[in-house]
Amino acid sequence: MTFNETDPVVTRFAPSPTGFLHIGGARTAMFNWLFARHHGGKALLRIEDTDKARSTQEAIDAILEGLDWLGLNWDDTPVFQSARAERHAAVAHELLAAGNAYKCFATPEELAAMREQQKAEKKPMRYDGRWRDRDPSEAPDGAPYVIRLKTQTSGKMTITDAVQGDVSVQNSEIDDFILLRSDGSPTYMLAVVVDDHDMGVTHLIRGDDHLNNAFRQLAMIQAMGWKEPVYAHIPLIHGNDGAKLSKRHGALGVEAYRDMGIMSDAMFNYLLRLGWGHGDDEFISRAQAISWFGLDGVGKSPSRFDTKKLQNLNGQYIREAQDSQLVGLTTPSIEQGLGRKLTLEDSELLGRAMPVLKSRAKNLLELANNSLFLYKKRPLDLDEKAQSLLDDPARQMLESIHANLAVLDNWTIEATEEAVKAIADAAELGLGKLAQPMRAALTGSTSSPGIFDVLILLGKEESLDRLLDQTK
Ligand code: GLU
Numbered sequence: 001m002t003f004n005e006t007d008p009v010v011t012r013f014a015p016s017p018t019g020f021l022h023i024g025g026a027r028t029a030m031f032n033w034l035f036a037r038h039h040g041g042k043a044l045l046r047i048e049d050t051d052k053a054r055s056t057q058e059a060i061d062a063i064l065e066g067l068d069w070l071g072l073n074w075d076d077t078p079v080f081q082s083a084r085a086e087r088h089a090a091v092a093h094e095l096l097a098a099g100n101a102y103k104c105f106a107t108p109e110e111l112a113a114m115r116e117q118q119k120a121e122k123k124p125m126r127y128d129g130r131w132r133d134r135d136p137s138e139a140p141d142g143a144p145y146v147i148r149l150k151t152q153t154s155g156k157m158t159i160t161d162a163v164q165g166d167v168s169v170q171n172s173e174i175d176d177f178i179l180l181r182s183d184g185s186p187t188y189m190l191a192v193v194v195d196d197h198d199m200g201v202t203h204l205i206r207g208d209d210h211l212n213n214a215f216r217q218l219a220m221i222q223a224m225g226w227k228e229p230v231y232a233h234i235p236l237i238h239g240n241d242g243a244k245l246s247k248r249h250g251a252l253g254v255e256a257y258r259d260m261g262i263m264s265d266a267m268f269n270y271l272l273r274l275g276w277g278h279g280d281d282e283f284i285s286r287a288q289a290i291s292w293f294g295l296d297g298v299g300k301s302p303s304r305f306d307t308k309k310l311q312n313l314n315g316q317y318i319r320e321a322q323d324s325q326l327v328g329l330t331t332p333s334i335e336q337g338l339g340r341k342l343t344l345e346d347s348e349l350l351g352r353a354m355p356v357l358k359s360r361a362k363n364l365l366e367l368a369n370n371s372l373f374l375y376k377k378r379p380l381d382l383d384e385k386a387q388s389l390l391d392d393p394a395r396q397m398l399e400s401i402h403a404n405l406a407v408l409d410n411w412t413i414e415a416t417e418e419a420v421k422a423i424a425d426a427a428e429l430g431l432g433k434l435a436q437p438m439r440a441a442l443t444g445s446t447s448s449p450g451i452f453d454v455l456i457l458l459g460k461e462e463s464l465d466r467l468l469d470q471t472k
Contacts, residue, residue: 009041010200013067013074014081014192016048017059020253021066023305024207024237024245027271031234032205033072034272034293044199045074048081050191055082066254069264070271071286079199081191088186091194091224092147092179100223101179104131104148105139126175129153144182151176151219159214162203162232162295169215177216189213193220201229205295208233232295234275235302245305261363262310263329266317270310275303283316315362323354326367333368338375349374353457356449373443374457379469386440390470394437397423399471401438402464411460413452420452441470 011032015025036043045067049055067074095101104127106114111127118125132150139145152171159167179190186194192213196204204214211233221228237245257267269284277299278284278292318326327350334350335341342350353374361367373380382390390398404419420438424431435451442454442463455463 007202009036009039010044010202011036011041011205012044012046012196012199012201013072014046014048014195014206015063016051016054017056017063018051018054019059020062020255022253023271025063026066026070026254026267027237027274028206028234029067029072030070030268030271031232031276031293031298032203033074034289035203035205035295036075037290038293041202042075042200043072044076044201045078046081046195046199047078048188048191050081050085050186050188052082062253062255069254069258070268071264079195081195084191084195084198085186087198088191088194089180089184092186092190095149095179095220095223096147098223099150101147101149102132102176103136103139103145104176104178105136105143105145106130124173126173127177129176132176146178146182147180148176148178149216149220149223151216157215157218159211159218159231161211161214162230163235163298163300164208164211164233167211171219174215174219179220189216190220193217193224196229197221197224197226202227203230203232203295205232205234208235232298234298235300237274237305238302240304240306242302242304257310261333261365261367262314263317263321263364265321266310266314269317270313274305275299282313283320311362318358318361318364318367321358323351323358326354326358326364327351329364330368330371333365334371334375337368337372342375346375349457353449356453356457360449370448373445373448373454376444378462378465380441380444380466382440382444382470383446385446386444389437389440389446394440395471397427397434398437398441398467401434402467402471405455405460405467406464408460411456413456416455417452437470438467442466 013025013029013032015021015029021029033043035041047060047063049060064078092101096103106127114128114130115125118128127148131148136145151174154171156168156170157174161167177189178187180186196217211231214231214233218228239245254267258264265286268286268289272284272289273282276293276297278288278297281288284292327347330350331342331347350371353371357367357370361370400423401420404423405416408415408419420434421431424434436446438451439446439448439454442448442451442458448454449457458466
């Protein structure tokens with residue numbers, strides 16, 4: 001029994017909170033979210049915190065924060081798997097009562113010996129079903145037991161995966177795995193199936209490292225007579241060198257990219273395109289993504305994570321972004337850089353500067369950093385490179401430039417350029433030769449927007465004062 005086309009779509013993202021929200025997890029979350037939003041269904045969040053030793057509150061917070069940053073919101077309240085252990089156990093007992101599961105009293109020593117023997121005989125190491133047909137009364141009184149699923153021993157199981165196509169395994173390869181441990185705690189395999197069923201999940205979109213689990217999970221679903229979900233196992237993300245993504249490739253938590261000044265929209269777009277495509281479209285907005293997303297667009301081979309491409313895309317997003325949005329996004333780091341809050345006037349100045357600032361920045365940190373010159377207090381602290389530009393001839397030149405600019409009535413790009421050009425012409429120098437010392441004096445550094453833009457943004461009085469400061 002499977003879900004019907006007409007059933008409302010329900011997806012879920014089910015992270016284990018043992019670390020930050022890494023790139024692969026973020027992409028899985030996005031695909032689930034997009035699929036549900038595309039179909040007008042529900043996207044649910046389940047925190048798989050059953051491994052108490054490895055799950056931390058810190059990781060839960062990092063995952064929630066990362067999802068929030070990416071703009072992924074979830075329907076209903078998040079489900080915490082650990083809170084549902086009783087329900088998981090109840091299902092195991094239901095399977096037991098129906099004869100689809102059985103008690104296994106094999107001791108750990110016995111099982112270790114069984115595996116040793118299988119190894120010696122070069123047979124696959126799996127539970128051999130030794131308690132499958134035995135009566136529990138054969139076990140010593142009060143002996144601990146686990147509950148195992150009674151799986152099919154012949155035939156094969158086929159999953160029609162929405163990404164991988166038909167994938168089959170022989171049923172004989174699936175052993176009678178454990179549902180409930182001897183301490184009564186549910187295994188991960190049991191918990192996932194019960195939760196997905198109870199949450200009404202229709203589509204399971206997750207990394208293809210879970211494909212093997214899917215057969216076990218399906219065996220349990222069939223034993224319970226529950227509806228089978230549509231499976232979509234997406235290929236993992238690899239590093240630029242083709243090897244499985246690891247920290248070595250710069251695979252960090254999404255919050256690290258936020259802290260590097262990547263825009264959420266750029267990250268979203270980049271991750272979306274990593275393993276999913278819509279023709280040759282590179283720039284895809286969230287609205288387009290929702291309207292276009294489908295599992296048929298998911299590629300079958302692993303995609304490669306390329307930090308450079310992400311940075312380039314981010315630069316494009318910055319250039320396309322609304323100035324007001326960029327003001328909002330850069331204000332916290334500017335304030336941190338300045339050690340004070342921006343006033344309304346400061347923010348307005350930032351807004352005016354944004355068109356020229358954003359044309360050069362690859363990330364939001366750079367953008368914030370490049371705007372600091374607007375707010376520096378005179379006399380400016382020059383960085384080392386800027387200082388080295390201001391030798392005596394340069395300082396004299398600044399004096400002439402100052403004189404020519406001081407008499408201008410019209411403080412415009414054209415007028416200031418003409419005034420500076422007159423000096424360059426007289427000294428038979430290119431404009432660039434003058435621009436660098438001017439930049440050093442006006443911004444305290446050697447990189448900034450175009451020098452005439454800088455003059456306009458700073459205004460006549462502040463520009464003249466900054467130039468004069470460096471002539472002495
Ligand atoms: N909790 C699992 C993980 O983080 C995902 C399980 C699933 O999607 O079925 O890898």
